[in-house]
Amino acid sequence: MINDLWYKNAVIYCLSVGTYEDANGDGVGDFAGLMLRLDYLSGLGVTAIWLMPFQTSPGRDDGYDVSNYYEVDPRYGTLGDFVEFTHAATQRGIRVLIDLVVNHTSDQHAWFKEARRDPKSRFRDWYVWAKTRPPDANKGMVFPGVQKSTWNYDPVARAWYFHRFYEFQPDLNTSNPEVQAEILKIMGFWLQLGVSGFRMDAVPFVIATKGAQVRKPVEQYDMLRPMREFLQWREGDAIILAEANVLPGTDMQYFGLAGERMNMMFNFQANQNLFYALVASDARPLQKALLATKPRPKTAQWGIFLRNHDELDLGRLTEKQRQVVFRAFGPKPAMQLYHRGIRRRLAPMLGGDRRRIELAYSLMFTLPGTPVIRYGDELGMGDDLTLPERQCARTPMQWSEEPHGGFTKNAKPIVPVIDTGVFGYQHVNAAQQRRDPNSMLNWTERIIRMRKEVPEVGWGDFEIVKTPDVAVLAIRYDWRDNSVFFVHNLAATPREVLLSVGLAASRSDVLVNLLSDNHSRPEANGKHRLMLEAYGYRWFRVGGLDYLLVRSDVESDTPTRAVPRRKKSRRNDD
Ligand code: NOJ
Numbered sequence: 001m002i003n004d005l006w007y008k009n010a011v012i013y014c015l016s017v018g019t020y021e022d023a024n025g026d027g028v029g030d031f032a033g034l035m036l037r038l039d040y041l042s043g044l045g046v047t048a049i050w051l052m053p054f055q056t057s058p059g060r061d062d063g064y065d066v067s068n069y070y071e072v073d074p075r076y077g078t079l080g081d082f083v084e085f086t087h088a089a090t091q092r093g094i095r096v097l098i099d100l101v102v103n104h105t106s107d108q109h110a111w112f113k114e115a116r117r118d119p120k121s122r123f124r125d126w127y128v129w130a131k132t133r134p135p136d137a138n139k140g141m142v143f144p145g146v147q148k149s150t151w152n153y154d155p156v157a158r159a160w161y162f163h164r165f166y167e168f169q170p171d172l173n174t175s176n177p178e179v180q181a182e183i184l185k186i187m188g189f190w191l192q193l194g195v196s197g198f199r200m201d202a203v204p205f206v207i208a209t210k211g212a213q214v215r216k217p218v219e220q221y222d223m224l225r226p227m228r229e230f231l232q233w234r235e236g237d238a239i240i241l242a243e244a245n246v247l248p249g250t251d252m253q254y255f256g257l258a259g260e261r262m263n264m265m266f267n268f269q270a271n272q273n274l275f276y277a278l279v280a281s282d283a284r285p286l287q288k289a290l291l292a293t294k295p296r297p298k299t300a301q302w303g304i305f306l307r308n309h310d311e312l313d314l315g316r317l318t319e320k321q322r323q324v325v326f327r328a329f330g331p332k333p334a335m336q337l338y339h340r341g342i343r344r345r346l347a348p349m350l351g352g353d354r355r356r357i358e359l360a361y362s363l364m365f366t367l368p369g370t371p372v373i374r375y376g377d378e379l380g381m382g383d384d385l386t387l388p389e390r391q392c393a394r395t396p397m398q399w400s401e402e403p404h405g406g407f408t409k410n411a412k413p414i415v416p417v418i419d420t421g422v423f424g425y426q427h428v429n430a431a432q433q434r435r436d437p438n439s440m441l442n443w444t445e446r447i448i449r450m451r452k453e454v455p456e457v458g459w460g461d462f463e464i465v466k467t468p469d470v471a472v473l474a475i476r477y478d479w480r481d482n483s484v485f486f487v488h489n490l491a492a493t494p495r496e497v498l499l500s501v502g503l504a505a506s507r508s509d510v511l512v513n514l515l516s517d518n519h520s521r522p523e524a525n526g527k528h529r530l531m532l533e534a535y536g537y538r539w540f541r542v543g544g545l546d547y548l549l550v551r552s553d554v555e556s557d558t559p560t561r562a563v564p565r566r567k568k569s570r571r572n573d574d
Pocket of ligand 1: 202310
């Protein structure tokens, strides 16, 4: 296995350029501003930034309605600024991933305009048309309650066009080889400008069969292979991180049996069950989700996240489980969205309870995969439920106590900064938290540092260790003769558990606590007695602190131990 697959253990941080930092004072965040904050990100320890769409767009779906794939939206800067930014990020050892939104375009894209206007245009077949209203036009909406249909009549084209998302996002006919070639061209363009890959939007829909005759879309998985081949040919270490909220049974189709399709996928299964587990103080559904998503090619990786820029989608839980989460984390209708999710940010959802927020983050950093943080969550930022749909969790970054949280000098920011209540920028901002050793920001920085020192999580095999208490989740990772062990108490009350690490006695003698002084030695029966406070978590290294010296250089079933490096002796035959 190649040692330097960077995404196996990255710390990914996602942000919107438009709401991060406004350098030119026009009220809109820009690349020049983001560049000024690279030192903050580097200090936090992130190793990759995922940028939400920043290409030219009418902005009706926060940039997920692209009207030109080869430009930077002028509000955010120029292509020149973009290249300066990727260069500056690279200089700090930070990679840049960007959104690749190719399931659909904006209805303002020149391709669509041309396709509507002229039935003979080469762009006509780049979209999906029907002469008459397809019978299932009111089915399959992604935004139920807001989106009325998946087919709309266009009076200019005199035909119906298909849109899986909002009506201003006509679907591209992704089965058309010309569209496929254009997708590669878009990828090639941004790779040339310095990105390390893509977060690919809505992958199941990109590869689905589309058309008026299609009753049940079929995923054409192998469409993903040429994309991956092209990517890797143009830039060896670039990756695709797929947004595919699918059932575990199809994961391998997305990764490819030999890892020849998507390098990474977001683990939606773990995400939804994690929230349920937090509410129910019951680790079992989460354990089940982790086991169901365990099979993956060696080179593939999960993206582990808590909240993203969309609603917390609970659509894969049972109705009963979903209602349990709604009641606890989003009881008011205004907190819920699309009949399946919660639109709040993490901190308000957890009642601002620092212990619970840490627990959730500790889980995010230690579940099998690579953590993906959302900007502002490192401060415990809140939401503004007066804003529509998902906008409530997309307010500007809160930098300081200055007006508009230091996000802009303009009187009117593009989106209002949260300025009232306990989550207002006056109380929650980076400047204050930087000075406070116990702040959420400094906690996050420390936990990231420690996460980087437990590469076993990204590289290793995991085993869910039996605990006598359903509220306690214990996971062990083994990699190259090293093991780490994480224990989380999901309950609001303290728990005492007696458990065995599951390794040969000699190797599990001491559990070295990586976050505090309270280490654990086994009792006579070889088991460890752990006292966990309410919402408590433990990060242990199994065995002594000489682990680096015993870490093997290679992975093998019969572990070979690395010999501590000594000066090479000259051999006679040299
Ligand atoms: C998924 C994105 O995460 C979401 O924000 C967007 O609205 C849809 N795809 C459509 O692009």
